[in-house]
Amino acid sequence: MLLFKPRIAVAFLAGLMALAVAACGAQPTRWDEAQDKTRGKKAVSTDAYEGSVFNKFFPKAESPFDLVYKQEKKGTAIADLKQDGKPVATLTIFDTVSNPDAITDYKESTQALAGFPLVAKGAKGTALLVNRRFQVQVRSTDDAFTEEDRKTWLKKFDLDGLAQLN
């Protein structure tokens, strides 16, 4: 006499396998490594300047432009540039002490603006590095805001003032 009927045994095994797959969790993703590396860790260096320190180095916007400050956190300050009330770009000053990887791009930089190394950050961003530490970036949020516009606005930051910080 059989202790287990084959059909029941197969169903039982299939059930077990389904449970095992469920227990293993979801499929691996491209973000798992970053998640494992940073879980519960600090993302901002204690040595970073406060974001509020950077505000005075942002461009002065005159009509039809307007600057609206958004996030201001340790090591970073972000503002939206608006033209006639419509957002056209995001302006950021970032203390790279919190993410030194950000400055590796500049080692291959062949361009300079106002005496500071200049790089493209993707297709929509243009950035320069002040004193090998502060990244100043302008990113288009409107297609009409071109790379030339980004460079124009990068020059409007008080870059020399920022360079006095360290």
Add this chain to the structure above:
Amino acid sequence: MSEPIFKVVDALPAKNMTTRVLHALDWVVPGQWNNLVGFENSIKVISGEDDQKMIQKIGERAIALYNDKGEGYQTALWLYRMVDNLQGMAGWAALANKIGENISMLSLMNKLTPKADTTQGIDFCVKLVVEIVAFCKLNGIPGDSVADFVKSLSDYRDEALMRMAALICLDGLLPLGPDFMVKALGFLDKSGAGDLEKNERYQQVKSLIPGENAKAQLGFISQGVGAVKDWAGKFVASRDLGTDKLVGSLKNFMSGIDGKLDYVAALLDMTTNYYEHTGTQSVARSLIVRAMGEI
């Protein structure tokens, strides 16, 4: 709380009761809200970048920033979630998904209990204050900066503006009528700390509302709601918002709702989580925008 941000954004539904209701409110804030779901997709749309290396860098920095509890993104998400999670909601949400494309109010009325106006008024106030606190957490300003929040309201857009539109329409106008702000503030004045303590939404989020006890928190809530009164008044007036228009837009998928606004409000309360849904989208946007500047 410790759930990875990419999983939370990936889990946002492309279509459910919440998204249907929000789409129905598009006329209130035209074109402001696209239901942006999926972590990678959100990075692509917000950054405008297609290059996979660039997307990877932005995503990795965003994950790191989220995982640093001190940066406030986890707290903001927690607030948006908690204020939207009420007892019994899971069962109703499951029911709503089964109902299909058209909801007949008549068939549901015997299952619903409209909330008392006082409860609804306090709910509205607590949700608004959650927005103030979450806004401060996301933007790095002190948690009680009501003035900064009010100043920024005129600059609200995308899912954040839709959240405010839905708050005014679904938690204000629908259950309380056109003078919802006056009513809500009146309930706060009359009811006091005791009634606040009995409110389920308040209980869910009170640990993060500024103030050392219910009385002090009531003061903060009154101050916050009072400060938003003018903005809300202008929001309603400039769009000529009224219950008729609102009912008209909801009728596209809900039938038999005329004259049953308190039941509709109760149903939406139990079957949608627009604060959590759009709040998750706001947290993702803040993270991605910041990460773009930090890579």
